[in-house]
Amino acid sequence: MPEGHTIHRFARLHREAFAGHEVAASSPQGRFAEGAALIDGRVFEGTDAWGKHLFHRYSGDVLVHVHLGLYGKFAQGPLPAPEPRGALRMRIEGNGEYLDLRGATRCEVVTPEEKKEITAGLGPDPLRPRTDPTPARERIGRSRVAIGALLMDQSVLAGIGNVYRAEILYRHGVNPYVLGRDLEPAVFDDMWADLTKLMQAGVRAGRIVTTEREDRVRRSGRATRADSFYVYRRTGEPCRRCDTPIAHAVMVARNLFWCPHCQPAL
Known part of the structure; x- marks a missing residue:
């Protein structure tokens, strides 16, 4: 299972690639179809990582929560993206890049209140700035x-x-x-x-x-x-x-x- 440094690294890479840009979102596998439709066409505003949990923030206070679990993987690269294959849960395209997510334990749209509930159950994260241990x-x-x-x-x-x-x-x-x-x-x-x-x-x-x-x-x-x-x-x-x-x-x-x-x- 990816440890916290990997999640914080993804947060940085995704923010650098997409922040401030409108993105197209899809779910070739279909399991995240409703969520993808909700974020499709929105501006990717930023990211947040806490422990092994990653949040993407979109315009309109829409959040996507990802927990990779044991088998989740991100793949990122320049457009055009390759043809979708296998269990591709979520694809984001924008600013000349694509981001694919497969195999995650959780990939869901959450509200700001639900995000607070998730993070409230987590202990201090050594990678979060000014964290009190x-x-x-x-x-x-x-x-x-x-x-x-x-x-x-x-x-x-x-x-x-x-x-x-x-x-x-x-x-x-x-x-x-x-x-x-x-x-x-x-x-x-x-x-x-x-x-x-x-x-x-x-x-x-x-x-x-x-x-x-x-x-x-x-x-x-x-x-x-x-x-x-x-x-x-x-x-x-x-x-x-x-x-x-x-x-x-x-x-x-x-x-x-x-x-x-x-x-x-x-």
């Missing part, structure tokens, strides 16, 4: 749930997925089974600041890289795919810092990775 810190500090599960709860922190969960815990030496109430507030604050930095870099680069240069095999130039992570999908491989084999388990139905030495249990 206090609600997340306080909720975690009261919780008897493991921090590895709390980080995947979008009502606690928005936009964090499996990769960022594993990597931020490793970078701060936190065992994923530590209870939220046992996590020091200062450690959470350090994790929040680090998440903000890592996710902003992810928006710019369009990919997640969490390793420091000194911990990579190739220490100069762009990080290779194999050098991008400390623990994610590295089960049994040696830790980059201590050579301990990376451990694996399943938590909240998702694969979990950590170093037993660098992230010791309390």
Whole structure:
């Protein structure tokens, strides 16, 4: 599932391509036909991203809410657009570009009030400007749930997925089974600041890289795919810092990775 940096990157790309321009909208698949008819011919005014939720804003206070889920994908390029094929949920055309959406969990027209209801259920997003992390810190500090599960709860922190969960815990030496109430507030604050930095870099680069240069095999130039992570999908491989084999388990139905030495249990 795309993590928050991907959604914020899409928000920026879509805004740059279409904002201020009238667009044509269609639903070749037919599942979004009514919504497409409603936004067809309107001006694309802007975008907003919160966690894994993306909103397109059109003239007349019309909003389209998209949640990609596990299988949703956007494709964007210059006009003319290719012939529609397969389950093409939504197509937008304008300002010399097209945007296609397939496979999303949600693609729906919502009102401004409905948008508020959706975002009210989300925790702080490290990528949103001037976001106060206090609600997340306080909720975690009261919780008897493991921090590895709390980080995947979008009502606690928005936009964090499996990769960022594993990597931020490793970078701060936190065992994923530590209870939220046992996590020091200062450690959470350090994790929040680090998440903000890592996710902003992810928006710019369009990919997640969490390793420091000194911990990579190739220490100069762009990080290779194999050098991008400390623990994610590295089960049994040696830790980059201590050579301990990376451990694996399943938590909240998702694969979990950590170093037993660098992230010791309390």
